Amino acid sequence: MGVVGAGQMGAGIAQLAAVNGVDVWLYDLDSEALTKAQKSISNNIQRLLTKGQISQATSVDAVKRLRCSSRLEDLHSVDIVVEAIVESEQVKKSLFANLDKIVKSSAILASNTSSISITRLASATSRPSQVIGMHFMNPPPIMKLVEIIRGADTSEDAYRATKCLAERFGKTVICSQDYSGFIVNRILMPMINEAFHTLYTGVATKEDIDTGMKLGTNHPMGPLELADFIGLDVCLSIMNVLQAGLGDDKYAPCPLLVQYVDAGRLGKKRGVGVYDYCNAAAKTGG
Ligand code: NAI
Secondary structure (H helix, E strand, O other): OOOEOOOOOHHHHHHOOOOOOEEEEEOOOOHHHHHHHHHHHHHHHHHHHHHOOOOHHHHHHHHHHHHEEHHHHHHHHOEEEOOOOOOOOOHHHHHHHHHHHOOOOOEOOOOOHOOHHHHHHHOOOHHHHEEEEEEEOOOOOOOOEEEEEEEOOOOHHHHHHHHHHHHHOOOOEEEOOOOOOOOOHHHHHHHHHHHHHHHHHOOOOOOHHHHHHHHHHOOOOOOOHHHHHHOOOHHHHHHHHHHHHHHHHHHOHHHHHHHHHHOOOOHHHHHOOOOOOOOOOOOOOO
């Protein structure tokens, strides 16, 4: 397997593969991201071992199965690539066009995109029947769901092989047709956006909005906290895709969400988003 993009999602997907006995190449154009990912995967494998969730033999095997590279050509022999790079259609299309030239013709090209059309990504390749959405939830090693998205031309064989891989990773699979936001983000992101509107219009504090949704609807995390965890840039990209793809202004991103992203307040990964994680006790981020 190849995983492209060693950020929070790609690292988690590569870890899942290695721990479940799949040889994996993890690629990123940023060598710092690769080093960070490799360190975090090793620490996580060690933690799984300490907690007794995997055996010593599995942990040693998993470390051996993971290889990191900043040369895309190293992925030439894989059977499936899962792409987890920045949520931009243009950048993903260009990567898919490159992968199409590098990986063998029988390989599946899967995208972990949260919202971008699989059919349009497939159009950048010469193998649209082998292009599919394989959408893991964050963090991939922990969340039980994989949403599989069938593009207009995705073959039954590609669907079955991808489902089989997700099940090997211990995941429950749901299947979505290729419409903006698929199932989970079509429902989740408008809720997060509405939470931003609630904050923006001064209805309540960020803490009360999150507590309201946690205790009022039994969600494990409040929507603003969850947005910080996902990444505000990712949330904004998804709202833009929903608005463009579903053609309705109800999906327009809240100006406060846009402003936070403009200010580089991207959430937990940057130390500040709606909340301030560098100064967590003060929680001055709103
Ligand atoms: P991230 O920002 O943590 O990581 C993205 C990585 O991709 C970075 O390491 C960056 O260096 C690398 N990258 C960017 N352009 C590249 C290219 N052309 N070639 C190779 N590497 C490149 O992003 P994150 O959160 O891991 O998201 C990745 C994808 O997963 C996005 O499509 C996102 O929508 C999707 N996703 C994100 C979830 C989340 O909760 N953050 C949940 C489910 C899906």
